[in-house]
Amino acid sequence: MPLFTLKNMSKIIKELVIEQGTVLLNGETFFKGESTEIGPFLKSLYKHLELKYGKYFKMDLLSKLGFLGAEILIDGANEIVPETDEVALVFANASSSLNTDANYQESIADIPSPAVFVYTLPNIVIGEISIRHKFYGEHMFFIQTEYNKEELLKYTESLFAETNTKYAIVGWLEVDMNNEYNAQLMLCSK
Amino acid sequence: MIVFGANNIISPLGWTSEENFKNILEGKTGLTIQDDKELSDVAFPVAKIKEIDIQQHLEEYPDVVGYSKLEQLCILSLKQIIANVDVKNPKTGFVFSTTKGNVDLLKEEEPGNDVYLGNTAQSIANYFGFQNTPHVISNACISGLAAIVFAKRMISSGIYDQVVLLGADILSKFIVSGFQSFQSLSAEPCKPYDANRDGLSLGEAVGSIILYKKEGEDNSGEIEVVNGAISNDANHISGPSRTGEGLYRAIQQATRNNARIDVISSHGTATPYNDDMESHAISRSGLSDVPVSGLKGYFGHTLGAAGIIESIISTMALKENVVIATKGIQQQGVVQPITVANENIATSTRELLKLMSGFGGCNAAVYFKKHE
Amino acid sequence: MSELKEELKAKLIEQLNLEDFEVSDIDDNDPLFDDEGLALDSIDALEIIVLLEKEYGIKLDDPKKGKDIMQSVQTLADFIEKNRK
Numbered sequence: 001m002p003l004f005t006l007k008n009m010s011k012i013i014k015e016l017v018i019e020q021g022t023v024l025l026n027g028e029t030f031f032k033g034e035s036t037e038i039g040p041f042l043k044s045l046y047k048h049l050e051l052k053y054g055k056y057f058k059m060d061l062l063s064k065l066g067f068l069g070a071e072i073l074i075d076g077a078n079e080i081v082p083e084t085d086e087v088a089l090v091f092a093n094a095s096s097s098l099n100t101d102a103n104y105q106e107s108i109a110d111i112p113s114p115a116v117f118v119y120t121l122p123n124i125v126i127g128e129i130s131i132r133h134k135f136y137g138e139h140m141f142f143i144q145t146e147y148n149k150e151e152l153l154k155y156t157e158s159l160f161a162e163t164n165t166k167y168a169i170v171g172w173l174e175v176d177m178n179n180e181y182n183a184q185l186m187l188c189s190k
Numbered sequence: 191m192i193v194f195g196a197n198n199i200i201s202p203l204g205w206t207s208e209e210n211f212k213n214i215l216e217g218k219t220g221l222t223i224q225d226d227k228e229l230s231d232v233a234f235p236v237a238k239i240k241e242i243d244i245q246q247h248l249e250e251y252p253d254v255v256g257y258s259k260l261e262q263l264c265i266l267s268l269k270q271i272i273a274n275v276d277v278k279n280p281k282t283g284f285v286f287s288t289t290k291g292n293v294d295l296l297k298e299e300e301p302g303n304d305v306y307l308g309n310t311a312q313s314i315a316n317y318f319g320f321q322n323t324p325h326v327i328s329n330a331c332i333s334g335l336a337a338i339v340f341a342k343r344m345i346s347s348g349i350y351d352q353v354v355l356l357g358a359d360i361l362s363k364f365i366v367s368g369f370q371s372f373q374s375l376s377a378e379p380c381k382p383y384d385a386n387r388d389g390l391s392l393g394e395a396v397g398s399i400i401l402y403k404k405e406g407e408d409n410s411g412e413i414e415v416v417n418g419a420i421s422n423d424a425n426h427i428s429g430p431s432r433t434g435e436g437l438y439r440a441i442q443q444a445t446r447n448n449a450r451i452d453v454i455s456s457h458g459t460a461t462p463y464n465d466d467m468e469s470h471a472i473s474r475s476g477l478s479d480v481p482v483s484g485l486k487g488y489f490g491h492t493l494g495a496a497g498i499i500e501s502i503i504s505t506m507a508l509k510e511n512v513v514i515a516t517k518g519i520q521q522q523g524v525v526q527p528i529t530v531a532n533e534n535i536a537t538s539t540r541e542l543l544k545l546m547s548g549f550g551g552c553n554a555a556v557y558f559k560k561h562e
Numbered sequence: 563m564s565e566l567k568e569e570l571k572a573k574l575i576e577q578l579n580l581e582d583f584e585v586s587d588i589d590d591n592d593p594l595f596d597d598e599g600l601a602l603d604s605i606d607a608l609e610i611i612v613l614l615e616k617e618y619g620i621k622l623d624d625p626k627k628g629k630d631i632m633q634s635v636q637t638l639a640d641f642i643e644k645n646r647k
Contacts, residue, residue, distance in 0.1 A: 052582075054580070054581070054582050054601065057579040057580070057581040057582075058578070058579045058605075085421060085439060085443075089422075094306060094308055095306065096291075096306075096307055096328055098296075098305060098306070101290075101293060101296060101305075101364070102296060104364070104368070105296040105297060105364060108363060108364065108367050110616070111371075111612050111615055111616050112367040112368060112370065112371040112612075113371065113609065113612060114368075114371040114372050114605055114608035114609060114612065115578075115605050115606070115608070115609045117367075117368035117371055117372065118372075118427055118428050118549060118605055120290075120364075120368065121289060121328070121330045121549055121550060122328050123328065123329045123330050123549075123550040123552060124330075124427050124549065124550045126422065126550055126552070127422065127423075127426075127427040127549070127550035127551040127552070128427065130422040130423075130424040130551060131424050131425060131426065131427070131551070133424075134424045135422060135424055136421050136422050136423075136424050136435065136436060136439050137421065137422065138419070138420050138421070139329075139420060139422055139552065140327065140329060140336060140340065140420065141327070141328055141329050142325065142326060142327060142328075143306075143307040143308050143311075143326035143327075143328050144308055144326070145306070145308035145309065145312065145323075148323070151325065154344075154347075154349060155340065155343070155344075157347070158343040158344065158346065158347045159343075161346075161347060162343055162346060162347075163419065163443065164443065371608065371612070372608060373608065373611075373625050426603065426604070427605075428604065428605055429603070429604050
């Protein structure tokens with residue numbers, strides 16, 4: 001049952017899908033990795049984007065996926081400038097940070113790792129993207145049993161209506177306990 | 191106008207909002223030293239709900255016994271407030287805020303589907319028969335306050351007329367060991383804003399509130415949720431901004447620069463960096479003289495419940511014209527000038543600013559107003 | 563001692579995910595927490611405490627001591643030499 005009827009106040013500028021070793025940007029193949037397995041695939045995507053960002057290697061898989069997704073959406077979007085509270089980040093997934101939670105749970109028996117523990121929250125990826133681009137704006141991480149785009153867009157529209165938000169990166173960002181991954185992100189404008 | 195309706199808190203300080211409020215005014219704390227190997231290898235101060243109390247409350251409701259501890263507490267809390275809510279109405283929303291939900295199940299061989307926060311929310315929603323799919327917010331320590339901001343916006347934009355808000359987190363070795371690995375836990379009950387503070391104390395609690403759109407002329411006694419905002423430090427994923435950047439921006443957005451704030455209900459975790467960060471944000475906002483009331487000395491840090499239960503207690507204090515003492519502080523010692531309330535102050539209060547900050551650099555501020 | 567320092571550099575790179583560094587890039591006296599050096603942060607510092615306990619059996623109970631110990635690979639190695647079991 002659809003939760004919301006969209007008023008289509010917002011415009012979707014770009015759409016990105018990352019799944020099974022492939023990145024689709026606005027429906028066209030942007031990158032295809034040699035491996036579909038999440039670790040090697042994300043590494044090859046990072047290299048393909050020619051990024052130099054030491055912090056990237058410290059991130060958990062969910063943060064890496066969201067970070068790279070945001071890089072692709074922001075690249076070439078000249079209207080997005082750093083040091084701003086006009087860009088909102090609104091994400092959702094089903095597994096929260098369970099992929100990392102399971103790793104952390106294992107480390108408890110030995111010596112708990114603070115570097116793993118910090119990623120046992122789904123919204124850390126929002127922090128990572130915010131640090132990279134100096135985004136001070138509105139943000140929220142929702143948990144949904146399956147991708148409910150309407151919920152996210154409706155909330156984004158309320159941000160456009162009630163806050164400084166002019167642009168938003170919105171969508172689904174999932175890495176499950178079996179290392180299956182799926183990102184469906186949009187860059188929206190007011 | 192969007193206002194607070196019926197509400198409930200379950201914590202070591204009581205099973206209703208009123209009982210919690212009364213105990214807090216009397217200066218009681220839920221924090222006790224526990225030597226519980228299920229949670230920690232060493233004894234530590236923590237605000238834990240007594241198992242025997244839960245069992246006693248469950249006697250009345252045998253149909254709740256089969257749920258997980260977290261879900262039991264959530265259902266017991268909602269039962270206290272939901273009698274007059276039309277859960278079948280498509281204009282009734284349900285929002286669940288939590289950081290870790292049933293994460294304690296991860297220690298089992300087969301954790302099952304209850305570790306998924308969406309499933310947890312759905313089973314609670316099903317118990318009460320909510321027609322709409324629940325919204326689940328998991329945004330670190332600001333989750334509860336973020337849920338209030340979300341609900342307020344959903345009502346403002348006409349999606350819902352009323353929203354049932356639920357915030358909950360329970361203690362587990364997962365959470366306790368994580369904060370221990372961060373060396374964030376104090377060996378003594380936490381001392382917010384104190385010169386000798388050395389870390390936070392954890393707690394568990396469940397809180398629930400109804401937020402609804404009120405029409406009509408007579409608003410006397412109502413607590414209005416005027417505005418809220420969320421902002422990021424864009425600085426570090428675990429360390430708070432040294433300048434309070436994100437929280438400062440959240441305060442500016444929430445108050446729209448023109449509020450006359452009478453009292454601040456702060457985050458006040460009692461970690462050295464958090465409390466200093468808040469002092470930056472508060473003084474930068476020109477609020478150095480406004481009394482700051484921090485509630486972690488009563489409840490401990492209750493994670494996803496904190497924003498809900500602290501908002502309930504702070505708005506009750508607003509109604510009673512009292513500023514609640516920040517329990518645990520002896521001598522103030524933060525880097526910027528702020529005015530921490532170190533005893534209960536009877537004074538006329540009308541406008542309240544509630545603050546929260548968390549991992550991921552997130553900050554939230556909500557501006558409440560009492561109508562005379 | 564120099565063996566310990568090389569081992570420590572390799573362990574830091576692995577444990578702290580310093581993919582941009584190789585053992586040969588790190589000088590004994592490079593500042594760990596400075597952008598001129600390894601640019602580590604507060605989480606890395608906590609992770610080094612875990613490393614000391616896990617690899618060398620040294621429990622650092624007073625985090626305030628960490629600052630002096632974690633100046634560089636040299637100071638870390640000195641500390642381990644003195645305290646390892």
